[in-house]
Structures are given as C-alpha cells and as structure tokens.
Amino acid sequence: MPNPDLDQMILVFRRLALAAGDRIMEIYNAEDFEVRTKSDASPVTEADLAADALISAGLRAAFPRIPLVTEEQAATHGQSLSTFLIVDPLDGTKEFVKRRGDFTVNIAYVDNGVPLRGVVYAPARGRLFYTRADGASVEETGDFDPDIPGPVTPLHVAVPDNDALMVVASKSHRDPATDAYIARYRVRDLKSAGSSLKFCLVATGEADLYPRLGRTMEWDTAAGDAVLRGAGGAMVRFDDHTPFRYGKPGFENPFFIAHAPGVDLKPAG
Known part of the structure; x- marks a missing residue:
C-alpha cells in the first residue's frame, strides 16, 4: 500500500467532515427526523446514514487503495487490518436525538495500529479540530470554508496539577x-x-x-x-x-x- 499524501488527506478529511456536518445540521434543525434501533440496541438516524454515504463516497474516491471501516456499514467490520481509514459519521447519536448538540463527525487514518491523522467536527458547537500533515493538532476558527482552511490555534495538553x-x-x-x-x-x-x-x-x-x-x-x-x-x-x-x-x-x-x-x-x- 503506497504512503498517502498527508497534506492532501487532511484537506479531504476536513472537506468531507464539513460537508457531512452541513447535512447533519439540516436534519437536526428539521421539525422531525427518523430514528431507528440497530441490532445492538443503539439508535441510528437518517443523519447518520446521510453523513456516512457522503463521507464514504468521498474517501473511496480519494483513497481507493486504503481499506475503509465505517460504523454504518457492517460489511466493513469483518476485516483484519492494521492500516485503514475509519469513520463515525455521527458520533453521539443519543445527543443528536435529544438535540443537546454534543455530537461529532469523526474521520481518521490509522497506520500500523496507530491513529496518525484525524478530524473531529462538532457542527452544532462550531468547533473543528484536526491533525495537520506534520502530526500537530490544531483547532480551526472562522467560517469553515470547505475549500480554504481558516485560522488555526495550535493545541497542547495542559500541565496537570494532581491535587486539582x-x-x-x-x-x-x-x-x-x-x-x-x-x-x-x-x-x-x-x-x-x-x-x-x-x-x-x-x-x-x-x-x-x-x-x-x-x-x-x-x-x-x-x-x-x-x-x-x-x-x-x-x-x-x-x-x-x-x-x-x-x-x-x-x-x-x-x-x-x-x-x-x-x-x-x-x-x-
């Protein structure tokens, strides 16, 4: 499997996450939407499925040689993989159904068992996080133009105080x-x-x-x-x-x- 262009990968991840977020919010803001129960008793909505279709098509077109695993496609779950793309098109479906806003679009690239690159987009919160091609993580602010990344703030964990x-x-x-x-x-x-x-x-x-x-x-x-x-x-x-x-x-x-x-x-x- 060839090494992917990580600069291009992050641009694709970002664009697809934003597009999926737009579709999710259209359904979220509708008067009503369909909710079903999957075999594991977890909920699934039309927003999960619409976002999954959009992201999966985009990833398969951009990276046809990298295996794809996605929550909403059970046929992708039986693979044995160490390098792959992995997607949760709407993480936090319970939050979505309750209209509480804490849901995200998640797209990641795993290489040799390690998630090296990823994007997390919380459309109802207006927060967009991703790893750059160099591996450093940022939070983007602004209007989230799908084609032109906006200003970013580098992220770094805090120095913890174990007493607080x-x-x-x-x-x-x-x-x-x-x-x-x-x-x-x-x-x-x-x-x-x-x-x-x-x-x-x-x-x-x-x-x-x-x-x-x-x-x-x-x-x-x-x-x-x-x-x-x-x-x-x-x-x-x-x-x-x-x-x-x-x-x-x-x-x-x-x-x-x-x-x-x-x-x-x-x-x-």
Missing part, C-alpha cells in the same frame, strides 16, 4: 464504576460532554483526564485519539496503562483512559 485535576466524562454513559474511579483522584472540576469532544477537551487543556469504563468501538475513538496524540496527550488501556492499538478483532475497544502526561494514573483495581 480537571476531569471530563461521558454525558450519556456515566455509571457508578466510572464515578468510583474518578473519586480516586483529587478533582477540581468535573465536566460532562458527549461524543469524541471529550478527547478534544483534553487536547485543548480544558481537561486533564477522561476515563471510559464502558463499551466503545474504534470508530468512536480513532479521530479523537489522533487529535489528542497530536496535542501531546495519550490514550492507554484502563487495565494495565499500556499503549492503545487499533485494528483489533471486531474493532471493539477495551476500557481506556485518555490523559495529559503527568497525570498520576490510578490502577484499575
């Missing part, structure tokens, strides 16, 4: 186990956020720690993980704090912790 940590946790998937784990830290502020925005809050320094003790899939995390890595952060397994890898069987994740370096991670037990 800023923690972010899931808005829709908090449980007693997560709360018990967070209680082991000295916490100055605890925020709730939906979707992959939690990774981006650690990347921007708005949070130091994001633990997830619950089921996630690689398409939920790859783009946010790429943005976090490009800002100097890390994502590790919850059980042993070893590095996180992608291309796992079934693309299912173990529990994990996303954090700024310097956080004194507590053991799982």
Whole structure:
C-alpha cells in the first residue's frame, strides 16, 4: 500500500467532515427526523446514514487503495487490518436525538495500529479540530470554508496539577464504576460532554483526564485519539496503562483512559 499524501488527506478529511456536518445540521434543525434501533440496541438516524454515504463516497474516491471501516456499514467490520481509514459519521447519536448538540463527525487514518491523522467536527458547537500533515493538532476558527482552511490555534495538553485535576466524562454513559474511579483522584472540576469532544477537551487543556469504563468501538475513538496524540496527550488501556492499538478483532475497544502526561494514573483495581 503506497504512503498517502498527508497534506492532501487532511484537506479531504476536513472537506468531507464539513460537508457531512452541513447535512447533519439540516436534519437536526428539521421539525422531525427518523430514528431507528440497530441490532445492538443503539439508535441510528437518517443523519447518520446521510453523513456516512457522503463521507464514504468521498474517501473511496480519494483513497481507493486504503481499506475503509465505517460504523454504518457492517460489511466493513469483518476485516483484519492494521492500516485503514475509519469513520463515525455521527458520533453521539443519543445527543443528536435529544438535540443537546454534543455530537461529532469523526474521520481518521490509522497506520500500523496507530491513529496518525484525524478530524473531529462538532457542527452544532462550531468547533473543528484536526491533525495537520506534520502530526500537530490544531483547532480551526472562522467560517469553515470547505475549500480554504481558516485560522488555526495550535493545541497542547495542559500541565496537570494532581491535587486539582480537571476531569471530563461521558454525558450519556456515566455509571457508578466510572464515578468510583474518578473519586480516586483529587478533582477540581468535573465536566460532562458527549461524543469524541471529550478527547478534544483534553487536547485543548480544558481537561486533564477522561476515563471510559464502558463499551466503545474504534470508530468512536480513532479521530479523537489522533487529535489528542497530536496535542501531546495519550490514550492507554484502563487495565494495565499500556499503549492503545487499533485494528483489533471486531474493532471493539477495551476500557481506556485518555490523559495529559503527568497525570498520576490510578490502577484499575
């Protein structure tokens, strides 16, 4: 498989994420939209499917030799891969259905099990995060012209104070186990956020720690993980704090912790 042009890749990711975000917001702002239940009991809306069709077509046209994995196409889930594109066209569907705004478009490039490049776009929040071709992460501001990138702010994780940590946790998937784990830290502020925005809050320094003790899939995390890595952060397994890898069987994740370096991670037990 040839090495892709990373400058071109990020431009394509950005353009497709913005276009998908526009389509999602058209449906989000409509008086009503269809919601169905998938076989795993999770919701799916017409916005998920419309965004997926748009992004998948664009990626397959631009990168025909790189395998594609996307949440909404079950036929892509049986592959065994180490280098691939991975998409969650609408992460945070529950937030979308409840019209709470914390949903994102996620597109990532994984190479040899590591998410090297990614874009996270939160259209209802007007926030756009991505990794540049050099691997550094930025947040773009402005009008989000699909063809001309606007001004960017370089991202870097905060230097954490272990006596006063800023923690972010899931808005829709908090449980007693997560709360018990967070209680082991000295916490100055605890925020709730939906979707992959939690990774981006650690990347921007708005949070130091994001633990997830619950089921996630690689398409939920790859783009946010790429943005976090490009800002100097890390994502590790919850059980042993070893590095996180992608291309796992079934693309299912173990529990994990996303954090700024310097956080004194507590053991799982």
